[in-house]
Amino acid sequence: MEKLFSKLDLVDYATGFKHFLAREKPLFMEGDANLHYKLIHELLTRDRLKPLPEVPSLDVALMHLSKMGILRLSEIFAFVQIINYMQYLKHMLNDQSLGEWMERILIPAEVAQICAYFDEKGELKSSVDEQFASIAQSLKMVKEEMNSTLRRLISTEKIALYLADKQIHYINNQEALLVRGGFNHVLKGNVIGRSSSGFFYVVPEALAKLASRESELIDRKEELVYKYAKQISSVFTKQLKFLGFVNKEFDRFDAYYARVAYAREKDMEFVLPSKTNAIKLENFAHPALANPKPITIDFSKQVLMITGVNAGGKTMLLKSILTAAILSKYLLPMRIDAKHSSIGSFKEVFAILDDPQNVKNDISTFAGRMSEFSKLFGKKVALIGVDEIELGTDADEAANLFKVMIEKLIDKEMKIVITTHHKRLASLLATHPEVELLAAIYDEKSERPTYGFLKGTIGRSYAFETALRYGIPQSLVAEARVLYGEDKEKLNELIQKNIDLELEMRKTSEELDTRLHEVEKLKESLRDEKERVREEFDHAYSKMSKEFNQAIGEAKKAIKSSDTKESHRLLNKANQLHQETRKVIPDQKAEPLHVNDKIKYGSSKGVIKSIKKEEATIECDGITLRVPLSKLKRSGNQPKVHKSGVVISKETPSGSMILDLHGLRADEAVEKLDKFLSDALMSGFDEVLVYHGIGTGKLAYAVRTFLSSYPSLVSYGDAPINMGGYGATLIKL
Structure with a gap:
């Protein structure tokens, strides 16, 4: 992994990322990548959490516990720091998937109790045992007495003549004075060292008893610490499975937190590997470049062959593609437009970039390249990057050899990125359906590469122009052009x-x-x-x-109680007003819809997938629906039609709300009544009046018989006395 990161210029990136880890760990995260991606994005949306405590690896400590061993206090405190941080996370993360994860971490009561034994410096609190407080107080008094004795000696006039300085020096955890030779005439003590200037570090005899007392107190404290370490280790041994679990979960959260913190600091995004092998990068920038020109590339086929100008960015494009695949594989952040990018999933990534020539291993450039290629034929579903594929041998022979090798790798589902100046190799592979060509572009006006790329063509190398740009005399270049x-x-x-x-x-x-x-x-x-x-x-x-x-x-309600003639006149006038103000809106002719037409269904837009009779199967926002054709409207391009506007017409009223059948035969009356009712319904009348008289009753009978079988009637019956009584029929439509 380190070798690959070095080839892709990712060493500084990896070093920067590791600074955010609480303890060193592999970049790869075990488990479901989709779940990791989901939890990382949840963490990105939350407020910043406090950093994880820096703790050592506890694998050895867990092994000691499995063998009933006793842990050092520092190892116990490391477990305490982890458990305290997990308790903090359980308090802070209480919803979504992160909350569900924290709910599954149940901290045993006896372990939580042990966490309360320690202060922030990792020392056992005085409240755990009164002896700790007593020993601490005694040590403090001894220290003060030792300092007082030393200061008294320093201020003594006889000793002051032999002092090199008036400081108290700590040598081998002992307090000493720095004195000149001959000090033994005025000061008794033990020499414990010499300075670079030839002076002596001396522990005065007056401090010997105090030092002995201090040593006794420290030993008592160590015995007490060992006693509690033994008790705590016994509890930890019982909870070994929990400690192993919480240690692993701490590492998992550490990996998430470091990625999120690094992404926030560098303004980066995450891309989840897709199930395909296509690589589509939108505005990707390689982490090693200080002022990069973002690249956008769609690498959907199996081979991408990059040709073109020297120093035009071909190798960096190759490294960028491999880098994006590596960072996506390990769910590491990158500078990219993640929303519009897609990166495939690859089991392995190989970078054949360097000159493998090595005198010690007795291997040439081309032989080394062939050795690396030979290892690829036993692999599958890998991403391979080869820089300057023609390196180290005859161009024509290499073109034919690499053509055959690349086609074999295509059959093994390999995805290959190649940079080359071999126009012959490019032309041999150009017609292959799984090969894409890309040319680095050179601006002849400014005589500089643009660091842009053109798809579907073979590019020039511009060797002469590049040579001039990097200081080769123009006369030599001109001579070379003639020979060329x-x-x-x-x-x-x-x-x-x-x-x-x-x-x-x-x-x-x-x-x-x-x-x-x-x-x-x-x-x-x-x-x-x-x-x-x-x-x-x-x-x-x-x-x-x-x-x-x-x-x-x-x-109508008001008129019913009025004079008959007046009511008829007012009703006819109301009907006339209704007819004059009625708006006639012609039906719009429905446009014919076909399969693949863009349509609008309510507020959603979609596409017609199939049509069956009066129903259509549509796809809206990724959902397939079956809906009536009448509910759909065309969206997008549609055939030109004449504008159909809203027509407001004034019609001459032809209908009446009163029909007089006096003097007609029964069949004539029925025919006229039928037409009258049809007109009334079309006019929108709610109520009409038919006069037939009383007479012999035949005409009234014919009217009632016809009405009994007529559709669209609400009711009918004798008219009120003031509107004709038995000689008229009031019909409600």
Whole structure:
């Protein structure tokens, strides 16, 4: 792993990331990558948590516990720090998936009790045992007495003559004075060392008893600490499985926290590996570059062959593709537009970038390359990067050899990125359906590479121009051009013209796409505006119609108690007003819909997948639905149609609410009544009046018989006395 990171210029990146880890661990995280990705994103959305405590690896301590061993106090405190932090997380993370994870970590009561024994410095608290407080107080008094004795000696006039300085020195955990030779005449003590200047470090005899007392107190404290370490280790042995579990979960959260903290500091994003092997990078920047030009590339086929100008970014593009795959594999953050990027999943990543020539191993450049390639034929589903594939041998022989080898690797589902100046190798592989060509672009006006790339073409190397740029005399380059030949130079010019034409076409295409997108947005906006206006109109019309009908109803109720002739006159006038103000909205002819048409269903947009009779199967927002065709509207491009507006017409009222059948035969009366009722229904009348008289009763009988079988009637019966009584029939529609 370190070797691969070194080849891809990721050493500084890895070093920076490790600074955020509480303790060193592998970059790879065991378990479900989708779950890791989900929890990392949850952690990104939360407020910052306090950093994890730095603790050592506890694998050896766990092994000692499994063998009934006794842990050192520092090892016990490391476990205490881990458990305290997990308790903090349980308090802070109490919802979503992180909360569910923390709920599964149940801390035993006896372990939680042990955590309360320690202070922040990792020392056992005085409250645990009174002897700790007593020993601490005694040690403090001894220290003060020792300092007092030393200061008294320093201030003694006889000794002051032999002192090199007036400081108290700590040598081998003992307090000593620094004195000159001959000190034995005025000071008794033990020499414990010499300085670089030839002076002596002396522990005065007056401190011997105090030092002995101090040593006794320290020994008592160590015995007491050992006693509690033994008790705690006994409890930890019983809880060995829990300690192993919480130690592992601490490492897991440490891996999440470090990734999130690093991503926040560097403004990076995460990309979850997809199940395919396609690589689509949007605005990716290699971590090693200080001022990178973000790259955007769609590498969907199995082989990407990069050609073009020297020092034009070919190798860095190769490293960027491999770097993105590695960082995605280990769920490490990167500078990328994650929303529009996709990176495949690969079991292994191989980088064949360096010159493998090694005198000690007696191997040449080409032999070393072949040795690395030979290992690939036993692999599957791997990503391979090869820089300067033609390195170290004859160009024509290598072109044919590498063509065969690359085709074999394609059969093994390998994904390969190659940089080369071999035009022959590029031309041999150009027609393969799984090979993509990419050319590094050179700006002839500025005589500089643009660090951009053009898809689908073979690029020039621009060796002469690069040589000039890096200091080779122009006369030598001119001589080389002559030797190179006019025909080959013309071929290079044709290649460059092809590249320039491709760039111009791409620029024109992008401009047209932008304009087309703007037009489509405008058309969509106009369609939405039209629908909005129509909805407002329908709403207003419905409201006015309702109010009008209510007014008519009230008028009818008032008229029923009035004079007959006057009521007829007013009702006919109301009907006339209704006819004059009625708005006729012609039905819009439904546009024919076909499979793959873009449609709008309610507020959702989708595509028609199939049509069966009057129903269609559509896909909206990733959901498949079956809906009536009448509920769908076209969205997007549609055939031009003549605008159909809202027509408001004024019609001459042809209907009446009263029919007089006096003097007609029964069959004539029925025919006229049938037409009258049809007109009344079309006019929207709620109530009509038919005069037939009393006479012999035959005409009244014919009317009642016809009405008994007529559809769309609410009721019918004799009219009120003031409207004709038995000689008329009041019909409610």
